[in-house]
Each structure stands twice: as structure tokens, then as C-alpha cells.
Amino acid sequence: MAERKTVPTMKDVAREAGVALGTVSKVVNGLPVGEEYRTRVNEAIIKLDYRINSYAKGLKATRTNTVAVLMPNLINPFFTSLVSAIGRALAAKGCRMLVYETDSDPGMEQANVILAEQQKVDGIICLSYNQNLKVSDGVTLISIDRYFGTRIPCVASDNYGGGMLAAEKLIENGCRHLAFLRIGTKLTNEPIKRKDGFIAACEAAGIEYTLKILDDGAPFSAFGDFLGEHYHDGKLDFDGIFCVTDSMAYLIKKMITEMGLRVPEDVQIVGYDGVQMFGDLDYTCSTIVQPVQAMAETCVDMVLNPDGAKNPSLVCLPVSYAYGGTTKA
Amino acid sequence: MAERKTVPTMKDVAREAGVALGTVSKVVNGLPVGEEYRTRVNEAIIKLDYRINSYAKGLKATRTNTVAVLMPNLINPFFTSLVSAIGRALAAKGCRMLVYETDSDPGMEQANVILAEQQKVDGIICLSYNQNLKVSDGVTLISIDRYFGTRIPCVASDNYGGGMLAAEKLIENGCRHLAFLRIGTKLTNEPIKRKDGFIAACEAAGIEYTLKILDDGAPFSAFGDFLGEHYHDGKLDFDGIFCVTDSMAYLIKKMITEMGLRVPEDVQIVGYDGVQMFGDLDYTCSTIVQPVQAMAETCVDMVLNPDGAKNPSLVCLPVSYAYGGTTKA
Numbered sequence: 307m308a309e310r311k312t313v314p315t316m317k318d319v320a321r322e323a324g325v326a327l328g329t330v331s332k333v334v335n336g337l338p339v340g341e342e343y344r345t346r347v348n349e350a351i352i353k354l355d356y357r358i359n360s361y362a363k364g365l366k367a368t369r370t371n372t373v374a375v376l377m378p379n380l381i382n383p384f385f386t387s388l389v390s391a392i393g394r395a396l397a398a399k400g401c402r403m404l405v406y407e408t409d410s411d412p413g414m415e416q417a418n419v420i421l422a423e424q425q426k427v428d429g430i431i432c433l434s435y436n437q438n439l440k441v442s443d444g445v446t447l448i449s450i451d452r453y454f455g456t457r458i459p460c461v462a463s464d465n466y467g468g469g470m471l472a473a474e475k476l477i478e479n480g481c482r483h484l485a486f487l488r489i490g491t492k493l494t495n496e497p498i499k500r501k502d503g504f505i506a507a508c509e510a511a512g513i514e515y516t517l518k519i520l521d522d523g524a525p526f527s528a529f530g531d532f533l534g535e536h537y538h539d540g541k542l543d544f545d546g547i548f549c550v551t552d553s554m555a556y557l558i559k560k561m562i563t564e565m566g567l568r569v570p571e572d573v574q575i576v577g578y579d580g581v582q583m584f585g586d587l588d589y590t591c592s593t594i595v596q597p598v599q600a601m602a603e604t605c606v607d608m609v610l611n612p613d614g615a616k617n618p619s620l621v622c623l624p625v626s627y628a629y630g631g632t633t634k635a
Numbered sequence: 636m637a638e639r640k641t642v643p644t645m646k647d648v649a650r651e652a653g654v655a656l657g658t659v660s661k662v663v664n665g666l667p668v669g670e671e672y673r674t675r676v677n678e679a680i681i682k683l684d685y686r687i688n689s690y691a692k693g694l695k696a697t698r699t700n701t702v703a704v705l706m707p708n709l710i711n712p713f714f715t716s717l718v719s720a721i722g723r724a725l726a727a728k729g730c731r732m733l734v735y736e737t738d739s740d741p742g743m744e745q746a747n748v749i750l751a752e753q754q755k756v757d758g759i760i761c762l763s764y765n766q767n768l769k770v771s772d773g774v775t776l777i778s779i780d781r782y783f784g785t786r787i788p789c790v791a792s793d794n795y796g797g798g799m800l801a802a803e804k805l806i807e808n809g810c811r812h813l814a815f816l817r818i819g820t821k822l823t824n825e826p827i828k829r830k831d832g833f834i835a836a837c838e839a840a841g842i843e844y845t846l847k848i849l850d851d852g853a854p855f856s857a858f859g860d861f862l863g864e865h866y867h868d869g870k871l872d873f874d875g876i877f878c879v880t881d882s883m884a885y886l887i888k889k890m891i892t893e894m895g896l897r898v899p900e901d902v903q904i905v906g907y908d909g910v911q912m913f914g915d916l917d918y919t920c921s922t923i924v925q926p927v928q929a930m931a932e933t934c935v936d937m938v939l940n941p942d943g944a945k946n947p948s949l950v951c952l953p954v955s956y957a958y959g960g961t962t963k964a
Contacts, residue, residue: 381915584712
């Protein structure tokens with residue numbers, strides 16, 4: 307006989323947290339309890355991997371038309387454009403949106419999932435940095451950009467195609483030696499494919515390329531050192547740069563301008579995301595535009611899909627190129 | 636004897652909507668009903684000005700630790716910075732945030748208030764364009780920038796002081812004839828005081844000034860016509876411009892540059908809001924920075940204040956000046 311895994315009960319949570327059963331019940335049902343008790347109960351829930359089953363079953367019976375959205379922050383304009391589009395897609399289906407900023411912190415993400423579940427959400431859409439994120443049965447989880455395994459659907463832009471398009475546009479604009487610059491998470495994720503697409507397009511065109519890849523948390527000044535190493539006789543070794551985000555393209559353009567070089571005359575730059583000034587004015591740079599609207603609608607369709615098991619495990623949506631002044635066209 | 640106003644009951648709502656009483660109850664309690672029924676019930680609630688009293692009383696007994704935030708959009712970076720700061724201030728108090736985009740549409744705002752109340756929120760923080768916004772008893776409403784009368788607390792930056800500061804900084808930087816440009820709502824609101832502060836500072840310094848004020852919805856090109864009328868012999872009549880928002884400052888700078896004039900050498904520009912590139916990089920222009928963090932914390936303290944009657948009716952928080960390249964310092 308195979309070993310039967312014991313499913314933790316509310317009683318186990320109470321014992322672990324050192325509180326009365328009623329206190330656990332209050333926390334799980336979103337009722338008022340002292341802040342310290344709430345923290346202890348939530349920590350015990352995470353530790354024991356307690357799934358709020360009875361309540362999750364209740365969820366199935368009565369949908370609350372409420373969906374939680376977890377984002378690293380609401381400061382980065384790409385993230386806010388996603389939240390905006392998701393909120394509008396939810397509203398069009400008569401649903402409310404709870405929003406959480408997680409600061410890309412795995413613990414904060416898990417705590418927010420628990421808070422959201424206590425509010426009895428129908429589902430959660432997240433851009434997460436926690437590949438072990440635990441969600442109760444009956445709550446649908448949809449991931450943007452991050453891959454959590456085949457059971458959690460992931461929605462992303464066509465990052466591979468976007469990387470190809472960036473290289474192709476730089477080559478089309480006369481560049482003969484390209485550079486690829488990235489700073490980002492090491493977790494399995496879709497944006498990492500921007501590099502693969504970029505390399506494929508360079509190799510197809512027989513164009514030389516240089517890569518500089520930093521892990522999240524590395525000092526941005528390392529890119530300055532990189533540019534310095536590739537600067538000889540008043541020129542850079544490369545005449546086209548693909549930066550993995552628009553904000554990075556903005557900072558790299560500043561560095562290059564401070565070196566006395568001109569953008570786009572001496573060096574052309576393409577970013578990724580499609581960020582516009584003040585949200586709806588000029589593009590901040592020439593860029594690969596993510597299909598934010600389509601991504602949001604896909605997330606919402608999947609999170610509200612009553613037959614969630616039929617959701618695909620990965621949906622990549624087509625990107626486009628937009629001129630924004632940092633390339634010749 | 637004074638006429639006694641009849642308070643509408645749930646039965647009246649059912650009669651008006653032409654639905655069963657149970658359907659009204661379901662809508663009011665956020666339970667699933669057909670979309671058409673929900674719409675009819677919500678319309679009847681608005682028409683009869685039905686206040687969900689029994690449920691509002693329930694609210695007082697069990698707080699849900701959930702607050703709704705109504706914003707015109709999540710595209711404008713000033714609005715998103717407010718939502719971000721409000722969300723963080725709420726999270727610090729263990730509260731969840733429901734977010735609604737209203738497109739500045741009064742009907743959408745009222746509909747969202749009803750949706751939020753069905754989710755049994757403790758309170759609502761809004762930047763609204765509906766001066767008749769109706770909220771149920773027991774739900775605290777806090778307004779940002781808009782004045783709804785003395786019973787609804789309003790939180791804003793010190794707009795009058797900000798207008799003065801903008802004029803003073805331009806004068807300090809050598810300007811001798813200023814212009815004030817505004818496009819915005821005609822509703823009673825705090826930002827309108829930016830003009831009064833600007834005028835007061837010009838008059839105190841004995842500096843000439845010109846005003847150009849457009850109502851919301853006017854074509855932005857009217858500012859181009861205005862600049863054209865004040866352009867003589869390769870120069871503008873004024874050498875300093877205060878624009879009521881940073882996004883406006885961005886557009887006016889483009890217009891002035893296209894006229895062949897240099898910013899800040901020929902014309903200096905100050906905006907208002909404190910918008911930064913990508914949320915946390917350079918300021919988009921020299922600007923009066925709104926104290927977003929303090930505004931958010933004040934809204935949250937007031938919306939969660941158990942003794943809401945003691946909230947002040949207006950709180951104006953101090954602004955600061957930030958150099959962002961469109962002035963000489």
C-alpha cells in the first residue's frame with residue numbers, strides 16, 4: 307500500500323501557530339483578528355502547506371466575480387499598462403480586480419495569495435518571482451511571463467519572435483555588428499527567449515554579435531564598464547544595440563550620449579515593451595511593442611474559464627516594431 | 636409637520652427593476668445573477684437612490700479590510716503612482732485594494748461604487764468627476780483633488796502653494812514675463828488653485844503674466860494657436876511657462892522646439908505632478924512634485940478612521956520643486 311500523505315487540517319494550523327481554532331477560522335474567513343495572530347496563522351498556513359479546501363469548494367459554488375492581480379510594482383509603466391488592460395478586461399466581464407504589489411518578493415507574493423484567497427477570489431493573475439507559489443484548490447492561477455510547469459497556464463508576448471524582430475530591424479537599418487544587453491531574473495521565464503531569437507536572426511543574416519548578460523541585482527554600472535571595454539578610437543565595436551527593456555534602452559542611451567556618441571547616427575538602439583511617454587504619447591525609444599491588450603484579455607479569458615483544465619499551458623502573442631527616435635527608421 | 640421623505644426599500648428596487656426580491660438581494664450581496672438582471676437592479680438602485688442600509692450596518696460590525704480605489708485611468712503615471720502608494724499604505728494596515736478605472740465618466744464611477752459596495756468594502760478613495768457620487772451609509776468616502784462639500788474629506792497637494800512656487804522658480808531663473816497654461820475640468824477642484832497661487836506670486840514680484848485656460852475636451856492645438864499669436868520677430872512674448880501638468884509641459888516643449896526656439900535657453904517651462912521616466916528615473920521636466928506618498932497615507936488613515944466624523948474636510952500637503960532640464964536650474 308502506498309504511503310498516504312496526511313492533509314493538514316485547520317486544527318494543525320492552530321497547533322502550529324499556537325492559537326485557538328477560532329482564530330484560524332477568522333483569519334481564513336477574512337474577519338478581524340489582532341495583527342500578530344494574523345501573521346502567526348498565515349505563517350503556519352504557508353509552513354504546513356494548508357489548502358483551504360472547504361472554503362475553496364465553497365468558491366466553486368458561488369463565484370465572487372473577483373480576481374486578484376499580483377504585480378512586482380505599479381511604478382514600471384509596462385506593469386501598469388498590464389494592470390490597466392487586465393482591469394478593463396475584467397470589468398467587461400462584470401468582475402472586480404484586487405491589486406497587490408509584491409516588490410518581486412517571493413514571500414510577499416505567497417502572503418498576498420493568502421490574503422486574496424481570504425477574500426474568496428475566483429482566480430489570480432500574477433507576474434511572479436516565486437516558482438513555488440502555492441494556491442488553494444479551486445482557485446485558478448494564470449502566470450504572465452514566468453513558467454511554473456505545464457499545469458499553470460503562462461501568457462507572454464512572442465519573446466523569441468520579438469528578439470528576432472529587434473535584430474532584423476537593426477540590420478535593416480544598416481547595422482553590421484550588434485550587441486545584446488540584458489539584466490534580469492535567472493528563473494525560467496519567457497523573456498529569456500528574446501536572446502535566442504536575437505541570436506538566431508544575427509546568425510541567419512551572418513552578422514557579428516556580442517552578448518552582455520547580468521543577473522538581477524547586479525550594478526547597472528557594469529554595462530558602463532562593458533561599453534568602455536568595447537570603445538576604441540572614438541567608436542564602439544558595435545553600431546546597434548538591443549536592450550531587453552525600454553527603461554534599459556533609456557539608460558544605455560544616456561551612457562552612450564555621455565561618451566560623446568550620437569544616437570541613432572553612431573549607434574542605434576532598440577528596446578522592448580512599447581512604453582509611451584505619459585502612457586499614451588510618444589514611444590520612449592524604438593521598441594518591440596508587447597501586445598498588452600491581447601495579453602490581458604487572454605489572461606482574463608483563461609482565469610474565468612470554467613473548464614480551466616482545457617487552458618493551454620503557454621500562449622505567446624504577436625509583437626510589433628515601433629519607431630521611437632533611437633534608430634534610423 | 637415637515638414632510639417625511641420616504642426611504643426606498645429593497646422591495647421598491649425590485650418593483651422598479653421588474654425583478655423578484657431575491658434577485659435584488661443577490662445583486663446587493665454580490666451573488667451570481669444574470670448580467671441583464673444585474674444591470675436592471677443597479678439602474679433601479681441609482682434611480683431610487685436606494686441606500687443598502689441593512690448591509691451597510693453589517694459592514695460596521697464586520698470590517699472586510701478591503702478598500703476600493705477609483706481612478707480615471709492607470710495609464711497616466713501620476714494616477715498610477717497614487718494607486719501604488721495607496722496600495723502600499725493599505726497593505727501596511729493589512730488591507731486589500733480593489734481598483735477601478737472610470738475613464739472620468741460619472742456614470743461609470745457610480746456603477747463602480749455600487750460594484751465595490753457589493754463586495755462590502757470598508758471605504759472608497761476616489762479621484763472623481765461625479766460631484767453627485769452616491770455612497771451607502773457606513774461606507775467612508777475620501778476624495779482626492781475634487782471638492783464634494785464639507786462632509787466628504789478631500790486630500791490634495793498644496794495646489795495654491797505649488798502655483799506660487801512654480802512662478803517663483805521661473806522668476807528666480809530670470810524670467811520676466813510668464814504664461815500660465817491649463818486644460819482641465821470645470822468642476823470645483825483643488826488643482827484650479829494652481830492658477831491663483833501663480834497669479835499671486837507674479838503680482839507680488841511685479842511680473843507680467845498671460846493666462847490661457849481651456850476646458851476639458853478642447854483641442855490641444857488651441858495652445859499652438861495661442862503660442863503663434865504671441866510669437867513676434869522670432870521670439871515669444873514670454874520667457875517662462877507654467878503648465879498645470881507634466882504631460883502638458885512635455886507637449887508644450889515639443890511645440891516650442893518645433894517653432895525653432897530652445898528650452899530652457901529661450902523659454903523655461905515648469906510642469907506639475909513630478910512624473911519620472913519609467914516611474915523612478917529622471918523627471919520628465921522641471922516640475923512641482925506632488926507629495927504622493929503623504930497624500931496616499933493621509934487618504935488611507937482617513938478611510939480607515941473608525942471615527943470618520945472627525946476627519947478634516949480638506950488636507951493640503953506640501954509640494955516641492957524638482958529640476959528636470961526645462962529650466963536653467
